[in-house]
Amino acid sequence: MKKKVYxxxxxxxxxxxxxxxxxxxxxxxxxxxxxxxxxxxxxIHSTLPDEEVNWTFSAHSEVRTGRITIQEEQIE
Structure with missing residues (x-):
């Protein structure tokens, strides 16, 4: 079976x-x-002094997929 690279x-x-x-x-x-x-x-990082910055971020990202194209065929 031939597989393709996407x-x-x-x-x-x-x-x-x-x-x-x-x-x-x-x-x-x-x-x-x-x-x-x-x-x-x-x-997540900052080069600002600790007293000038604080952050809150979720550890889980939202994942979005977009356009899918065939790159090349592989022979198996």
């Missing part, structure tokens, strides 16, 4: 909040964009 577009969506000490909404937004994130295989 490419499945996938999104893992982690939702949560960063509580950030900032001077304005834009300042808070910039601090999160520049200093906070998630590393695949790692943890």
């Amino acid at each position: 490419r499945v577009r996938t999104q893992y969506i982690f939702e949560g909040v960063f509580d950030v000490v900032a001077e304005s909404k834009e300042d808070a937004r910039q601090k999160v964009l520049q200093n906070c994130g998630l590393v695949m295989g790692g943890n």
